[in-house]
Amino acid sequence: MFDHRIPDFHSVAASSKYLAPSLSDASPNVAAASHGIEHGAVCGVDDWWGRYEPGVLAAVAALWGKSAGRAGGVTNLLLSHMLDTAAVAELVWDRYLAPVTRWRLDELAGGPGQGRRFFAWLCGIHDCGKATPAFQHMDPAGARAVLASGLTWDRFAVGRTSWRHDKAGGKLIRRLLTANQWDAAHIDWVWPLIAGHHGKFPTLGQLGAGKPKLQGQGPAWEAAQDALVELFSYEVGYTGERPLQGVQPQRQPSRALQLQLSGLVVMCDWIASDERYFSGVDDLSRVRMPAAQDRASAAWSKLGLRGGWGHLPFPSPTAFADRFGAQPRDSQRLLLDVAGRMSGPGLLVVEGPMGEGKTKAALAAVELIAARFGVDGVFVGMPTQATSDPMFSQVRKWLEGLRGGLEEQVALLHGKRMFNREWRGLLADVEDWSLDADACFASVGEDEPDEYGMAADFEAGDHGHHVRRAPAEWFLGRRRGLLSPFAVGTIDQLLFTATRTKHVMLRAAGLAGKVVVLDEVHAADVYMSQFLKEGLWWLGQGQVPVLLLSATLPPSQRRELVAAYLAGARSAEVADVTEAIAAELAEPAGYPSVTAAWLNCGKPQFLVESTTPWRSQGLNVQVEMLPELPPETQAAERSATTAAPHKSLVELLSKRLGDRGCALVIRNTVARAQDSYEALRKVFGADVQLLHGRLHAGHRAERTEECLKLLGPPGPDRKRPGRLIVVATQLAEQSFDVDADLLVTDLAPIDLLLQRIGRLHRHDGVVRPERLAVPAVVVTGFAPHDDGPPSILPASEAIYGRYLLLRTAAQVMAAGKDGWQIPAQVPGLVAEGYGTDQGLVPLDWRQALNSAREQWTDRQNRRAAAAQDYLLTRAGEHGAPNLAGMHYAGAHGSLNEGQFEALVRDGERSVEVVLVRYDGKGPCAVSGRRLGPNGEVAPELVDDVLAGTVRLPSKLTATAEQQLSPLPGWRDHPWLRYSRALELDEAGRAQLGEFQLAYDEALGLLVSAGPTPR
Template identity: 65%
Template structure:
């Protein structure tokens, strides 16, 4: 034992670190985690597992430190020549020819060794069965029991001497951690088997402790056994913890009083907000809360106030807020920081922004200024470059260099670690990743385990993404993680599935199809589910009156001429039909007014913009996802200033027409006098209608005094099924569009016309997503065919997702983590996590630069170096040129484009694809001609996209 090494001199600061020393270092880090980081809820659970409130901390330290016991084998000890020689001199030997060239992973070796030792110490099988996978899986993948066996017994070490050394290592380690008695290992045995979800979270904390203790900058080698002790390890761990600047979140949060809402948000709670908070106060413990309310009702504030209540009751140490897109995550980041600053001083700087393009967020970058954040961003597929096997990065600097650091510790900002930050805001993808059968998934689940999880706009998750969302809810339910879900428009069946998944997790069941979930009788509404003291689900469904009166929205249909031509024009349905919109607006805008036009494709938006621009001149704006980052940010900011809440001080224009794509569908706080929109499924159509007459106190032109939505992209043909834009059908499917079209037609021709919004929202969504008859008799055959196609597609997408979800079918009842990763598809190993949880056509972003004469410049006109070199003050100008290509050109971009020569050593640009435009803003990619127009954005013509 005195010679067994754990870290070679090359990985321990120049002197080998004995195996016992590294194990004690890890245990000491675990103690620091327990005292200063671990959520109160996890401490409660581990105390229960240990059977004694005073024993949970020791058990946690032991579980973390024991992880590397598998290094006490010839398979590992032969990997370093100097270490091997020392071990042989100490009297431990092996047949080098039997061991040479045959690898046996030390994590799996540890699982095998520990199983034998625990069994010999008298542990019962059910306790042995959940502990050994924590060791065998600490490098990110949980093997099956059969995978622990080495190909050759020599790898584990033959003879009594090796068995004695392995037993002595584990027993001495156990005594140092604090387990005494005649048989220290027997004294470690837990009393209660934790749930599988808690095991997974615990495994993540084991990995976290190991990674911190493996940092040679803070844990240099100790090669003399006389210098190894738990006391010295604790001193090293304390120093490392301080230098890394690691910290937890709220700790023990006090239960907020009824005045808290006003203190946090500057005004009293509305009736719907008070309804939700009242229900949350009545919950016995962790549970699922689903809030459904119209746009502008204040759901986000409700969720944050509810999160504070749930955290105080359930011992949660922080919060994760997940948004549907990066664009919606950025403003939420600011809102969460503001709220946290009012909950507790100093925690607003501990919020991590988690999405792949956070470097574009000026608030995030300002927080990190001078702090030396790693070059790669959260879950970037290339971010493992420069990291070692413990996730450590050569770019990382100690947080102590910035004593007043206003951002999470550097350590939390590396790949896979973002959710371990005490507070986090990001895309919903961050949560979905935690439900995938991917390497180191335990780190993500550990990060979620001590938080309240808030997910906004959950209706945006399609059937493929929903499989990961349901899986995540199952695990969060079993882990007793409080979850708050927000939606403006949620189909009843989707609500039931979400609640059933969480309840199934709480009861460790495969599913909970029999969950009795009543429909809300009003809108806004709250649905809350938790386990009562008797273990039976308690369900509360309540509703309240909206703070605003219903709007009677008139529904009209604008008949457009069909698209003409072939090729790209026909595919995008762009062309002469725009004249119908122009003529309509010429009549309606005689007295002025502000109009939002939403098109379902970029090409259609560009075409409509050009037609309107010709008629209305500079009163027309264009916003879509194919603008480069600089233009998109500037236009979004301008539109929000012009059409945002009237309290922002900006004068509302007399006339303005905004043409946009689905970007205007969610988290876009603008007020339009009139809405023109392509047909979309009813829930999304209602989301768009939420931009109509949104704000009070706005003076509107007489002709636009009544809120009106004009639906385009559909042409009714007497009693036959309508013609719907092919592009819309490709995006949303024909089935839901047909049913929505029937509802639109009915509303457009009804006496008095229209819908009562938001009061009628639940009814409309339930009807379209239900199975009852909706379409006219003459459409029935078309609807039947569309439904058949839709169901086949939905089933296929569910099956595609099933290959990658964390738990294989039929295994939710498993009791341990053994074999959790068995059967993982190779696709989960390539780092492209966004592709894993979103099944749309893959697309890539490129950075536009212009060639002017013999030089290069950014899209802003700032000059770059001869090979594209970027100065510090020029970086924002270069990043402003980022734009996403249409999905069909991804393969060509990855084949033909790469970083500029001057970017290859830049931490943020070295993996960026540069698209060099000529002086006219044009470039060729594959068979396509690309042109960037400062008004239209990226325009693609010619060639045929590959799909």
Template identity: 60%
Template sequence: MTTGSTPTDEPSTPEGFPARTTKALLDEVAGGPGRGRRFFAWLCGIHDCGKATPAFQQMDETGARAVRQAGLTWMSTGQQRWRHDRAGGRLIQDVLRRVGWHDDQISWIWPLVAGHHGRFPSSGELIEPVRARGHLHGKGPAWRRIQSAIVDIFTHQLGFDSLQDVQPVQVPSRADQLHLSGLVVMADWIASDERYFPGLDDLRDVSLEASRTRAAGAWEKLGLRGGWGRLGVPGVKAFDDRFGHGPRPSQVMVMDAARQMAGPGLVIVEAPMGEGKTKAALMAAEILAARFRADGVFVGMPTQATSDPIFSQVRTWAGKVSPGLESQVALLHGKRRFNQEWQELLAEGGENPDDLYGTVDEDALYGMSSFDADETPERRAPAEWFLGSKRGLLTPLVVGTIDQLLFAATRTKHVMLRMAGLAGKVVILDEVHAADVYMSQFLLEGLRWLGQARVPVVLLSATLPPAQRRALIDAYLAGASSREDPPPLDLPAPGGYPNVTAIWLGNAGPRTLVDHCSSWREDLNVRVEVLPESPKTTSQPRTGTHADVVELLADRLKDGGCALVIRNTVDRAQDTYRALRAHFGNDVSLLHGRLHAAHRADRTEIALAQLGPSTAPRPRTILVATQLAEQSFDVDADILITDLAPIDLLLQRIGRLHRHDGVPRPARVREPCVIVTGFGLPHKSAPWILPASEAIYGRYLLLRTAAFVYEADKQYWKIPSQVPALVAAVYGEQSVVPEAWAEAEQAAFAEWDEKQRARAKSAEKFLLTRFKEHENKTLEGLHYAETKGTEEIVHAIVRDGEPSVEVVIVHEADGGYTSWTGRRLGINGEVPVPLVDEVLGGTVRLPTKLTKAAESDLQPLEGWRQHPWLRYSLALKLDAQGQVSLNGFIVRYDEDLGLVIDESR
């Protein structure tokens, strides 16, 4: 495989779907250049061979009569059923064995046939029910002859000399098998769509030539296209062309690392907040794609909110890589409807967004979406086919949440579509330090499969604990070497910060490249202060600690300035907002996850504008937020007040301080300062820590972080140069707390370690591969215990949380309903087209403690039953007082506070 390492700024050459890596894989498996295309056509064509059985033929009375008249018979099996996908797995096994295929080739082919409806069965599941006595599969030599003939005739029609001539020369890796399986399913779904392939009633109309003509016409209507196609390896000048300015030293370092890699591998970039990691990653992706024949990118962000701004950035970059490609970038998360840029892109493509995303049962209709296919090939949006259920990752250029990758590591139906969507791309994952021990199990499993599929991966983080960095590397290398355990690797530690670590698997084993450079900005000397709390003050939410925050900000913002207050829970943020609002009035705003979609989008936009970079003095502004302000939130605060959090997350929050140069700052906040609260002063023992914070993060890491905060009280941290050392110390194995805390630290560690092990263990049952089965050669039995449920349930699984539900707020009024804004709906809740966005803007997520009650007590309004967007939406019907009782709680929506949950009295 050529690396194409000569720097060039040649434009890209668009190609068709799929990526060149996939085409090369098929050629390698099939035995040489040009053979892969025909072999893939054969794979797709034989996937439904199981329909040549009585089990399927008897489903239609007219067809069954014709088959019997042709001399094929079977006995009635009553209620016995046998799926045609499993029947096909057995049939193709039998046929291929009879013509002398090698067992190792048969063993990976049959699961692709038996699993084309989304689940890979075990070989034992290919045995028809006992009481059917062979009459479901076809009993006797006549059935065997006709089944062999169907496969044989089809094989000759494709141009093969014989069925033996089809036999591959290589057994692809399991990741490649999963990739090919996904493409077979994709082809099946397309061919099953009668809008593109209307049925033929006359067998005389069936021929290979006619099929090719039909396929060409369908392909033109579908408008499916690849990504950028053939790329030249971009030189340093390309950075300026893409982003309008030259690269910083850390960005040059990352690009150089991508150029020096001798094979596809893993690149880990650790750099300070605001260093420009995303731009460096996009350029690295461009280089890796050019060198290793990838045809697109997936950018995974930690949250939906952080995905939206990156979507804009990726679109701009893609248009510079290949003009027009910016319109082919897909946004993939549950709230994309509320992204204005995405909506405008769809409107340019001619779609009615109301019709795009209906939930469809793939077993019934193969996931077909419901809108008009009368399209021209040159669309101004990703092809409509990509926008249907479970297909988003197949779009060549995708921005979404990291959950899309985590889902690909779960044992769920149609997981092969996710792998097919990731293969052939460069994968970029941002903020990977945010993955806790539970989420990390899915991240590590995903990296195993990506490593085995030779997918280049770029991971971004402000900094990583050494153990986490090594775990990520080991997972990728284990996958790349198709081993349970990674090959031995002497990995040097990064010598500075920012830094880059690149690893790949060479002919002689793992290869590494580790480099570092200076940050483009000088260190910020951030003053650290402690604002202590105690159980007594915390129990007085209207006064207590919030009064201390009011007093402190009244002093620091006397001459103006912008403050950011980050609380660890929504309830605490709401209480703080109340206290600050009473003193500062309209200068205070609130942002958290229990705002409905419209309010959250508006307030996020306002916050980014108010606290953004400016060369003119900014008006006094106080933003109270939850962890939403922790990741990829580009605000610049003059002063930060934050609840105690583990050191890496605390440093992320500090990254919002004095983020931009040239911003005028009042004298009292000219020095960057973080005030840490949510814990008490130590006396002769370890400090009290806010119970809600311990419930989220655990006492162990908070206690160790508190030790460093106390040590720095009224002193300074140098940011970013001290970041790696602080993170390594808190996450290290040596004790870092005062001697008086030692016993408390040991107890906290024992509890934390037990929970970490338990949480890691609890993830195992959902992972795509069982422990000690990573060296298996085929996909047989992959779905031995399928993870079932809606995407909401799977989301809860990969995030280690109880499933939560979203509801749509409506108000009961005069025997009917209004939207959250007070606009009148139909008597049964019918929504006029102009009000659809407004109604959906009232979508809010309930806390998990209300999930069961919501699922049992709430339902869609009657007038929503036929609406493509609202038919599955639960209505939260607020009464004349603006509230509703749910599971012993009073739930209400406050225009300032958002969703408020009060206990019933």
């Protein structure tokens, strides 16, 4: 190592071959004086700084970290920015990190009280790679000062080749730590955090042996680099002859903790790069840790950053009743009991009937887990945006009961959160929505100019200094939502953390120290499940407690999810653990049930418990069929039992309802729901409601609210209608708390069919017509045959596949007179439907079943394989000890919310548009209220305009992206500037490529390639 301290520096300097020409030719004292530095008196009271030669200090005094143009008009020295970041890290430790995270970092660094200093060092050292010619030449003013200090570079080399400072930092820190005799294993996990702090972890080969002219050649550059890192380490609190030797941690963190730490490094860097609060400091004599701490404290207060609930006390015996206003049910007590018996953080799979109260039980369990294991927040993931919004309200209410004020810190995380009035109400005091939430961090990417200052995916927030009744604005920017202390959003937010994409470490850091609750996990298909299992692997290795909630979970899926979490905890491949636990993990003996899994002394531990549902009597559901042939065969084979589908439906409901009763009709496609609605409307008039995904947001919200009001839980303020028929799509499967007297549904896989049945006779205390006193489900959309398998609607097969529909059809036909006992039979029915036993189907079906299974298996395998290219960990690399090369062959660039959704959901990509009507006088919102001539939106009209949002069919995506854009008056609007407008004429029609579109006030969006939109 080239040691630049005074005792050795003179001996090295005696040999001119060790000195760069500029250092021997220039006067170090002149350069130092130009920065207000005098040898031996740099800090005035601290002799440690006096160990350095004036020329070395002159170089440190010139090295810049933020150019004047991006630091408030004054250059910010590199050491200043590094100390700013370390000071921010101290505040992150004191005021943000969960207790459990601090415990783990203390253990890592060598014991209680050691983690804080190491964490500050790790965050602050991130930009050491800026002390290289590749970076220092980039700003003309900064470059002149560096050259004047005596450091030089090959101007042709630096101008010809790119060498970013994050990789340069990785290479530099490897040299320094090796010279300071760090263990190789610690060097190997630390350097990727520095080399990857701009979002991607390079391989060791990418640091390379090349680019020496860009890295800084010769003793002068090495002396400056070494002094910079040593002075930084000393200011952070590491003393002694060789401060870097004292930094070395005592234990190697898990790869998950490394990823979380990497995200926290990025977090601290971005905060310390905020141009509003960290102006430049160009005088080295003013660059000290206390000054940086003052700057960081002032910025922290102005930003309004904070952590979660801190140390939670153990819940009292009355906590559940205090939070939710009722005594816990047996299944809720069971979850709390199992959570209290686990000896460490782990995974809890909670299965129970629809309406059992799993969510409330999970939130109560979160309190218990937090108190036991030092957790400081929660993320609740839901299957859709529509289910996220009511959960957002529920979590806020729960937190308010836990401790007043916490409810104001909940972030809503999905791409259309601006449509949620409760969320917007939290941000009602925002003064300037036009400012990009990331614009103030431009200096972060000074050597990658195209990355920062881009439009934010999420809306910006308040830039004032007053206290806001919402999560801090900083948490609302791109990629940072999960860093909020409490968050509710789609499950996509968890799936994103399992993707090999840029800045994935920020998402991982956001889940550190939280409890993760994922509701309705059965909704994840085979493609999404790859990301779910990968996410669980990382959560398992990071010892993040997880609760998975489901009403209907196939046994194989339960085993796979448990295996994924335990594989992470053991740093093993999922397939290996799946085989190992197959014999150890028992199946639940009853329903509802809780399956708990965790690691104790390296060995998997399990608790599998069950109890009786709160409805001990259950429901004896009558299962009937309404045969229906596919449209192409109806004309040739129509009979009394296979009449036109809508005619049969009308006859059925006329007979069963009469003039009293409430029915729910669930169709598998929007077009089919629209057709059914039209047929029923002709007979039942205004007693028919339609709900599907191609209603604009205003209509969808109004109709959902109306359905919940009419068919929700009974109460003194609710009057059940005499007769009502709700026609809906799969929207009614999840978190739709309505109670139907009769259910008519298209054939769907058994777990989804049972979800739909969960809306049948759902609430107690409902007065029903005598003929509807027995719950009944009528399954249609298929037609049995005397010889061979049934005919199934092609549209249903396209969605779900023929194999599972055949197995479910056999179950429906076998239900016979006995029907199904709900919920007692739910686990058995799901296990049977997703099993492999051919005895489920008649003999003359089996050839068709085997063929369908081959096609289904092949498709499942192809979809699972399609996810592999994007998973965070490449196959076979789960045992890797560090993060080096993690992003090799990963997704490129920065993805917006829509692109991320497409990445983790294997559906056809679709876009949303905002409907705008023209009446001859100009544009109007769907409500009829007039906009400005170019679509300008007054503040009081925002809700009216957003209400016109509707999702187009996927077949229109490419055309919409090419032809549709925001109205001119939306260009500067924070919510509408990225929204595509679909302009409708006075008749409510529009042309989009070869398709004609129309919006019907009753039917919603209609699409047709012909003259009549349909």
